[in-house]
Amino acid sequence: MALTDDAIARIRSMIQSGELPPGARLPPEPQLAAQMGLSRSGVREAVKVLESARVLDVRRGDGTYVTSLAPRLLLEGVGVAVELLRDDTLLEVMEVRRLLEPVATGLAALRMTDARLDELERILEDMRAAADDAEKLIRFDTAFHHTVIATTGNEALTSLLDGLSSRTLRARVWRGLIEGNAAHTTIDEHQAIYLALRSRDQLLAQASALMHVNTSEAWLRTVLAAQAGAGRPPAGRGHGADAATAGPPTRRARS
Amino acid sequence: MALTDDAIARIRSMIQSGELPPGARLPPEPQLAAQMGLSRSGVREAVKVLESARVLDVRRGDGTYVTSLAPRLLLEGVGVAVELLRDDTLLEVMEVRRLLEPVATGLAALRMTDARLDELERILEDMRAAADDAEKLIRFDTAFHHTVIATTGNEALTSLLDGLSSRTLRARVWRGLIEGNAAHTTIDEHQAIYLALRSRDQLLAQASALMHVNTSEAWLRTVLAAQAGAGRPPAGRGHGADAATAGPPTRRARS
DNA sequence: CGGCGGCAAACGTCCGACGTCTCTATATTG
DNA sequence: CAATATAGAGACGTCGGACGTTTGCCGCCG
Structure with a gap:
């Protein structure tokens, strides 16, 4: 597990370092692939991951861009x-x-x-x-x-x-x-x-x-x-610290 | 933008519906591809995205499994x-x-x-x-x-x-x-x-x-x-509601 | 009974090809 | 001259197949 994950990390660090500011355009996939020493397939997977994280914005027929990196996007x-x-x-x-x-x-x-x-x-x-x-x-x-x-x-x-x-x-x-x-x-x-x-x-x-x-x-x-x-059967093992067996619509006050 | 993103959504909903519980093993990529009507490449991208989100755990040479879906993982x-x-x-x-x-x-x-x-x-x-x-x-x-x-x-x-x-x-x-x-x-x-x-x-x-x-x-x-x-030049436009221009190590109290 | 080797399955990576969409610059027309 | 229509290049989307590497498992051997 290295090539693709490396690519993800590499792109992310380029963004973090400011080398790729919001709105910046990434090189075309084939070029990016050459530059990072892996195939286009690998680059595509990496880009897809970052796209799903709202870090990159892929526009078909146009190119791939860095999003605004606004909290609203990244925390989605x-x-x-x-x-x-x-x-x-x-x-x-x-x-x-x-x-x-x-x-x-x-x-x-x-x-x-x-x-x-x-x-x-x-x-x-x-x-x-x-x-x-x-x-x-x-x-x-x-x-x-x-x-x-x-x-x-x-x-x-x-x-x-x-x-x-x-x-x-x-x-x-x-x-x-x-x-x-x-x-x-x-x-x-x-x-x-x-x-x-x-x-x-x-x-x-x-x-x-x-x-x-x-x-x-x-x-x-x-x-x-x-x-x-x-x-299924009742089941009721506590998971956290106080998975209290509370009754319906009423519960402890907050102190 | 449909095939791959569809696959992502499809797998996710299979997990959400309980069809693929934590620990479950997904079909091999080629089979999954056939089942969802797209190529293996597309499936791989989808799986990669879900893997990066800690939803899937891909074990090389073995298979792909659903993680525990613990908050610790998903909120990572x-x-x-x-x-x-x-x-x-x-x-x-x-x-x-x-x-x-x-x-x-x-x-x-x-x-x-x-x-x-x-x-x-x-x-x-x-x-x-x-x-x-x-x-x-x-x-x-x-x-x-x-x-x-x-x-x-x-x-x-x-x-x-x-x-x-x-x-x-x-x-x-x-x-x-x-x-x-x-x-x-x-x-x-x-x-x-x-x-x-x-x-x-x-x-x-x-x-x-x-x-x-x-x-x-x-x-x-x-x-x-x-x-x-x-x-760069000072810069100081407020972004939120009260990006107050505060002095160094001291600031307003909390009410 | 335990260790060892080999086989089969599955993921990782690569390559090349073709389709489709965008943008842009050019050519056309009123 | 300006607005529009259009053709081309560039870029992503998807596909198919091939090969390497790793892992798990099972049967074989000591």
Whole structure:
């Protein structure tokens, strides 16, 4: 395992060193192959890997270019990674959200603008109007949280949190919410977050976000438990440090 | 752009659907190619991409297998992504650490064990002993933070934070620290975190971690400013919402 | 029973060819 | 002269086959 992986590393280091700045164009594949001492096939594999990592942008018929290397691009992979995680590790991801989303929302409160607030209010209305359509609810929910976090002006933070709440994860939670008739309550939680942000109240925003994540986590547990119980024998070996056997929609407070 | 990317998506969905569970072996490349209606070259590119994402494990002479899909593997990419970020976005990453590391450290305090504390104490001693060797300092620093966060028992959280403080990022901060004769002070900050953890004091742990990240951020700013000043005209357009023009090793408090 | 050798399977790499898409510069036309 | 149509070159996309190298396994031999 050397040639192709070497090529990947080589190209990456050329980018890191500034030899290939964002927007730069790479030599044609055949030339690049000669220059790195391997066949075009190998170069193609390397380029493909970097393309999938959003480091390179391959334009057919034109050439291969270095992307902007913006955090939004490079951290996009977090989402696809989370999508592949197994059920028993999804709770870990949820715990990360529990830690990060409240403080991030608190920071958003400090940097909130009126324009953003209007945007959030609109999304909130959309959400109330779509209270029956799971598909729409998920979309508006995604939009709401994205908008809140984006208010921090921190692209890396936004991409990271977007990735941590992948679509399938959200879908599962909302499935539980709807089946459990808790959709309305959850929309109210969004309202609470909105109000806290409107007051630019950092601590209140933080608290309301935590309550919201907590609700999501509780329902995720319910959904996971239900499907685990249906598919195979109970099973319940702890994986992390405290895979506590929690009951449904209620759980420990945060101290 | 379809064949190869299709293959990637197809394999990924086979894994997500459980058709290819962790440890499963994929059909040989030629067969997989026939099955998906494209050439072996295309399959190889697809497999290579998934291998680089730690989704597949290719064993030469043997076959291709699905990895464990553990968070530690799938989130490994965060590190390489961060390594490629441009200087002006590194502060965003540092802000994410500022938000996440304190609360994570606070959580670690709650779950601390005596064994971990001993481990931390040992690392701390190593660190003091290596006060002149930048290389070692970076390694022990990495080990210290990794050990602290790993105490939470949350693999996803650990991988994420490990990735956010990539090696090159750490190296830059320590370069600044050493040149600024602040290495000793920083080691004391580690000591403070250790003591807080030893007392299982969540809030104190959180506070000491924040102070530490804050120091790192301040020195990173110094290093970035110095090198920006040396290379090209001052430059200072804000990128996010508050790219405040901060002075060297001191900065705003956290509310 | 254990070590050894050889076979078969599978990945790693290379080469050459052809299709298709883009961009660009040229030629055409109103 | 300007806008458009068009032909060509350049570059990536895909394919097919061939050969080397490594690994795993199984039967053979001591």
